[in-house]
Amino acid sequence: xxxxxxxxxxxxxxxxxxxxxxxxxxxxxxxxxxxxxxxxxxxxxxxxxxxxxxxxxxxxxxxxxxxxxxxxxxxxxxxxxxxxxxxxxxxxxxxxxxxxxxxxxxxxxxxxxxxxxxxxxxxxxxxxxxxxxxxxxxxxxxxxxxxxxxxxxxxxxxxxxxxxxxxxxxxxxxxxxxxxxxxxxxxxxxxxxxxxxxxxxxxxxxxxxxxxxxxxxxxx
Amino acid sequence: xxxxxxxxxxxxxxxxxxxxxxxxxxxxxxxxxxxxxxxxxxxxxxxxxxxxxxxxxxxxxxxxxxxxxxxxxxxxxxxxxxxxxxxxxxxxxxxxxxxxxxxxxxxxxxxxxxxxxxxxxxxxxxxxxxxxxxxxxxxxxxxxxxxxxxxxxxxxxxxxxxxxxxxxxxxxxxxxxxxxxxxxxxxxxxxxxxxxxxxxxxxxxxxxxxxxxxxxxxxxxxxxxxxxxxxxxxxxxxxxxxxxxxxxxxxxxxxxxxxxxxxxxxxxxxxxxxxxxxxxxxxxxxxxxxxxxxxxxxxxxxxxxxxxxxxxxxxxxxxxxxxxxxxxxxxxxxxxxxxxxxxxxxxxxxxxxxxxxxxxxxxxxxxxxxxxxxxxxxxxxxxxxxxxxxxxxxxxxxxxxxxxxxxxxxxxxxxxxxxxxx
Numbered sequence: 001x002x003x004x005x006x007x008x009x010x011x012x013x014x015x016x017x018x019x020x021x022x023x024x025x026x027x028x029x030x031x032x033x034x035x036x037x038x039x040x041x042x043x044x045x046x047x048x049x050x051x052x053x054x055x056x057x058x059x060x061x062x063x064x065x066x067x068x069x070x071x072x073x074x075x076x077x078x079x080x081x082x083x084x085x086x087x088x089x090x091x092x093x094x095x096x097x098x099x100x101x102x103x104x105x106x107x108x109x110x111x112x113x114x115x116x117x118x119x120x121x122x123x124x125x126x127x128x129x130x131x132x133x134x135x136x137x138x139x140x141x142x143x144x145x146x147x148x149x150x151x152x153x154x155x156x157x158x159x160x161x162x163x164x165x166x167x168x169x170x171x172x173x174x175x176x177x178x179x180x181x182x183x184x185x186x187x188x189x190x191x192x193x194x195x196x197x198x199x200x201x202x203x204x205x206x207x208x209x210x211x212x213x214x215x216x217x218x219x220x
Numbered sequence: 221x222x223x224x225x226x227x228x229x230x231x232x233x234x235x236x237x238x239x240x241x242x243x244x245x246x247x248x249x250x251x252x253x254x255x256x257x258x259x260x261x262x263x264x265x266x267x268x269x270x271x272x273x274x275x276x277x278x279x280x281x282x283x284x285x286x287x288x289x290x291x292x293x294x295x296x297x298x299x300x301x302x303x304x305x306x307x308x309x310x311x312x313x314x315x316x317x318x319x320x321x322x323x324x325x326x327x328x329x330x331x332x333x334x335x336x337x338x339x340x341x342x343x344x345x346x347x348x349x350x351x352x353x354x355x356x357x358x359x360x361x362x363x364x365x366x367x368x369x370x371x372x373x374x375x376x377x378x379x380x381x382x383x384x385x386x387x388x389x390x391x392x393x394x395x396x397x398x399x400x401x402x403x404x405x406x407x408x409x410x411x412x413x414x415x416x417x418x419x420x421x422x423x424x425x426x427x428x429x430x431x432x433x434x435x436x437x438x439x440x441x442x443x444x445x446x447x448x449x450x451x452x453x454x455x456x457x458x459x460x461x462x463x464x465x466x467x468x469x470x471x472x473x474x475x476x477x478x479x480x481x482x483x484x485x486x487x488x489x490x491x492x493x494x495x496x497x498x499x500x501x502x503x504x505x506x507x508x509x510x511x512x513x514x515x516x517x518x519x520x521x522x523x524x525x526x527x528x529x530x531x532x533x534x535x536x537x538x539x540x541x542x543x544x545x546x547x548x549x550x551x552x553x554x555x556x557x558x559x560x561x562x563x564x565x566x567x568x569x570x571x572x573x574x575x576x577x578x579x580x581x582x583x584x585x586x587x588x589x590x591x592x593x594x595x596x597x598x599x600x601x602x603x604x605x606x607x608x609x610x611x612x613x614x615x616x617x618x619x620x621x622x623x624x625x626x627x628x629x630x631x632x633x634x635x636x637x638x639x640x641x642x
Contacts, residue, residue, distance in 0.1 A: 029288055034242040037286070043488035045498065047538050057331060065327045067559060071256035079251065079329070139252035142267035148250050193289040197246050198330050204243035206331030212240070213325075213333075216485065217538030218562055220326055220333075 019185035026192025047217035057210025085123030229348025320571030342447020403439030418634030436462035441482035445572030477532030530606035569612030587616030
């Protein structure tokens with residue numbers, strides 16, 4: 001790994017494979033850890049059903065309850081912007097789509113790169129604003145521990161290095177591209193062991209919430 | 221509560237761990253939005269009352285014992301264990317600072333049912349010996365005397381005599397084979413006997429066959445509030461045994477929030493089997509009598525009035541439409557609070573909080589949320605359907621010098637009841 005090109009080759013090859021294996025196995029373990037715990041059958045006579053309200057809550061919680069919108073507008077708006085921005089950059093940037101195509105053989109149309117560029121700039125600024133809010137909002141600052149800042153960092157770095165690579169702001173190019181891929185690998189490795197797992201477990205959480213309320217005849 | 225140790229507490233926490241709890245803890249990203257849904261945070265501004273923070277001890281048990289990475293971190297000494305000191309510090313947050321109202325569970329963006337976890341976490345606290353004296357004593361009285369307020373059957377008998385004298389109606393006691401067995405809360409017996417009078421008149425008119433059991437008239441369940449399944453099971457069993465002995469088809473949960481949660485939703489799970497009878501909330505029954513034309517009312521209240529949704533009956537109980545249907549029957553100027561139905565704000569005294577003497581100052585402080593809701597409406601009467609909410613709100617309104625009478629919905633229906641003259 002003496003040259004930037006060697007570094008790039010490593011992160012694209014063995015580095016990526018290692019990260020992906022840790023990510024996939026880690027996520028599977030984490031999901032099993034949750035599901036094997038199960039839950040006891042509820043013996044109280046149901047007023048409503050579980051499945052429908054559970055699925056409904058899975059979707060409706062994507063929209064904020066009106067009081068939360070009023071009381072936490074920044075958290076709600078910032079949360080939307082950066083999550084959507086991150087997903088747009090990840091899935092709709094043409095070189096990323098080519099990478100997905102070469103690994104899993106599926107492709108879809110992307111967005112023009114100047115649009116992705118604008119989205120990534122907005123996402124980066126929003127992520128910085130979210131960090132600022134976490135450091136300053138009394139509740140978020142109170143709740144936050146090292147893991148909250150670590151997960152912020154490993155989410156921010158792929159966006160930042162991607163932006164730097166796209167604009168070739170670090171030379172040589174293989175170095176910055178290598179750093180971008182490495183940052184994604186760090187994200188993949190950290191993912192299963194931290195609260196980044198919410199990206200998967202929120203499906204269970206919302207469903208259980210909606211189902212348990214639905215059983216009592218309430219749409220949660 | 222005797223022999224409570226940290227080890228017992230830890231075992232109780234472990235017994236409460238399940239897939240919903242694990243998925244909730246796995247999903248929390250500390251966004252802090254639950255704080256804004258909790259009156260203990262909004263009215264104090266103290267971030268320690270953020271709902272998810274109240275679960276820190278339970279979260280540690282989950283992380284350290286139910287996740288691979290948490291186990292590794294524990295082995296390396298990178299986690300902080302659950303200690304007596306931790307539980308002692310958190311006792312105030314999880315009991316005094318939470319009414320189990322469940323409003324936070326409605327707003328969490330990842331869908332965490334936080335109040336569901338608080339209810340479960342209290343099992344660990346009480347097993348480890350960290351529960352407030354107020355609820356401990358109420359639970360002790362409930363188990364030994366039969367009522368958290370120490371009300372024994374002779375006291376009920378005396379109230380029954382008063383009601384019988386006032387109404388000229390007989391209150392049936394221990395009658396076998398009737399359709400309904402009515403439960404009462406101690407507060408209804410001692411503070412609001414109007415409720416029993418209302419039942420007698422409405423049931424007479426509607427031709428409902430009913431009884432009260434002298435062995436199990438108490439509906440409230442301190443075990444649910446303190447978080448002890450053992451106590452809760454004992455108290456529910458008394459009701460189940462009495463109902464099965466009297467061979468009734470239905471048990472009526474009174475105007476009391478957590479009593480409904482106890483007998484309707486937790487009861488069968490506590491005793492480990494479904495009941496041989498159904499449980500209805502009094503408002504559900506009255507609404508059914510209204511819908512089938514078995515009761516009729518005359519005249520309407522003209523005061524501007526609103527309805528306070530008791531958390532356990534509405535948000536966590538699913539009795540959403542009945543109170544509206546009934547109110548519209550007897551009120552011409554009924555207005556909803558801005559946040560109502562499943563998004564209503566708690567009175568601040570549920571989940572056992574009103575039984576904790578040391579929590580009084582905090583409880584009155586957070587009642588500000590209710591006064592703000594009322595300020596927006598300019599109402600003359602506040603209607604509710606929970607004796608605990610009612611008492612807590614009467615105290616709160618007095619504290620804030622608001623002269624708004626609080627009325628029980630069942631009594632209001634009885635006041636307008638069309639009765640056949642005999």
